[in-house]
Amino acid sequence: MKFFSEIIGHQKIISLLRKSITAGRVAHAYLFLGPAGVGKRTVARTYARALLCPHPRDGDACGDCRGCRQAAEGNHPDLLFVKPAPGTIKIDQVREVQRRVALTPYQGRRQVCLIEQAQTMTVEAANCFLKTLEEPPAGIVFILVSEQPYALLPTVVSRCQQVFFHSLAPAEVMEGLLRLAGLDRERAELPAVLSGGSLGRALALAAEGNLTGPREKVFTTAAALAQASPAQACRLAQAFAGEREELQVFLETLLLWYRDLLVWRLAGDEKMIVNRDFLPLLRREAKNCTVFRILDIIEKVEQAQKHLRANANPRLAAEVLFMQLGRRGENALPGYRGKV
Ligand SMILES: [Zn+2]
Structure with missing residues (x-):
């Protein structure tokens, strides 16, 4: 204490x-x-x-x-x-x-x-x-x-x-990692950014050491979703049945991915990319997405986060979002605002 x-x-x-x-x-x-x-x-x-x-x-x-x-x-x-x-x-x-x-x-x-x-x-x-x-x-x-x-x-x-209580600022998470996990600035940078303002999560990420595997899973799921039919999107969502925290982490990471896609489309500057180690995949995916589509997806992911905070069923929230992100998501549900 x-x-x-x-x-x-x-x-x-x-x-x-x-x-x-x-x-x-x-x-x-x-x-x-x-x-x-x-x-x-x-x-x-x-x-x-x-x-x-x-x-x-x-x-x-x-x-x-x-x-x-x-x-x-x-x-x-x-x-x-x-x-x-x-x-x-x-x-x-x-x-x-x-x-x-x-x-x-x-x-x-x-x-x-x-x-x-x-x-x-x-x-x-x-x-x-x-x-x-x-x-x-x-x-x-x-x-x-x-x-x-x-x-x-x-x-x-x-x-x-x-x-x-609000999420911590990146500088505060960084301070926590330096002070509590004894990391140097360079090693603390990625967990601080990926933590989404949660020092607890940043410490867990730093302790885990493997920051590549979990992100890779999220990014390949995002790439798969872009090509998925509604039925395939639902199948991918099944992994989140009852897994509220896991879905929250997934959505935070997903947001960071689309933020990177947007930055890449608009600025094309490697230095501004958080997930720099995934640059080849990012470049490939950026070719398939318009800026409007990326902005639309970011809005939908944020809606899903909001519903999840309002105690929506994780699997249902994931299904609705994944279908929206899927191959026909842009037109499949016209005017649908993601109510769960
Ligand atoms: Zn006392």
Whole structure:
């Protein structure tokens, strides 16, 4: 667990959270929303430690007291963690939280309960949790973390103070790779660009080392789609049945590919290409695509991303997009705006 000053990015959010502590205006429930791997959980844990510290310094934990040490080690008696176990957060887990928060804090004035992947609460669990949110015991602070706000009960969302996290800037991802993975600038460049603003993903890409294979799969799928019939497009989409995260990564990589195609068509400058190591394929594909077609595809991929964030079924989202990108996609569905 860290200090706020060690966190990369999200400075506005951090300043708001620190102020809540210095001004004594802490909400009883927060909902941290935003893409995966940008640091929501890190900020949540840091905020939890600061909330539990009896002598906070400028809205952050002092780092020296017993509570701060316990929180850093993950064994503070007033800090509760709830995670899907496995797959979903179940009603028994919520009941256990209710039992704990009904007691007075062991050490200080507060208890903090951090709920990761809050969208995985079963309907029963969410309804049960709602009762606690409606009448929270004094001194409790809930921090819910989620990538899929649409999958949460609206009644739960409306009772939390929502905090929106955005993707990190490329320079911030780069800073994270240098600091946390110990990479040099040259080796950090590609994972930083491919991460789509997610430090978690950049670190995973850097650790994996193999940056060619996964991209190659995406680019050859894109090339195959350009020639695919609707039936073939549907078959290619089957690989994403139930694979939300995999599809999200696929779409980010696909966007980068079409961005490169566009840059190549418009500028023809190798230095501006991100996927420089795929230049022969890029050149070949650029010949088959007009600038208008590329812009159209980029818009459709972004629509698919939007639907996916709104909790669309991954396979269905992939099928609709792939058919649009397929051989007859330009004319097959006139006026269709990609509703899923
Ligand atoms: Zn402290």
